[in-house]
Amino acid sequence: MKKVKKGFWSEGIRVTRENDPAARSALEIILTYPGLKALAAHRFSHWLWQHDLKLLARMHSQFWRFLTQIEIHPGAELAFGIFIDHGSGLVIGETAVVETEVKLYHGVTLGGTGKDVGKRHPTVRKGALISAHAQLLGPIEIGENAKVGASAVVVTDVPAYVTVVGIPAKVVRINGKKDEKEILTLEEKREASYHSSHL
């Protein structure tokens, strides 16, 4: 079977339709979804950044921040097929990586702690859900299809298919199940890895 090459716009329209029942047509999505506009603008600012036109890249991303209320650093690596809902107040830092099918809501920060150098922003793996106002700080990894609850503050890796909530974010579900024993074991591991990475 012939493999169909997926483009930025087709992927953007597809994920918007999948995630927002209010989206009625491709034209409406292109014209009225700030998340898709911000992601499209980021493609150009990222190109400028990669071609060492750093100041122009920053100016371009700041211009689109003004229009969309979404601030994406030109250095961030973003896949096609990310869904940003609402978006206002969303901040994505320079060394963040976001894979396809990830859902990001308004007020989310993929930020640094101020203590790390080099890779200092989160990596969000395929299909993860980052709820409104969640703050993800440092070079942590959010695993495939993991869920981060609204307003959580995440400073430690989140394994795939796990839900975390609260401040600091703790595991509340593994594969959608509330197995207290398994959750406790996983939390102990997360806590140990947090402390060893901050020695």
Ligand SMILES: CC(C)(COP(=O)(O)OP(=O)(O)OC[C@H]1O[C@@H](n2cnc3c(N)ncnc32)[C@H](O)[C@@H]1OP(=O)(O)O)[C@@H](O)C(=O)NCCC(=O)NCCS
């Ligand atoms: C975390 C979330 C994604 C649900 O994930 P889930 O794996 O289905 O988890 P559940 O709904 O089963 O909740 C698991 C537990 O966390 C609690 N919980 C859920 N969300 C929470 C939050 N944001 N803060 C604190 N606790 C939360 C639940 O009460 C439940 O507690 P329990 O173990 O005592 O029963 C969801 O609750 C959430 O935060 N959604 C927000 C999405 C969003 O941003 N919407 C904005 C649209 S405009």
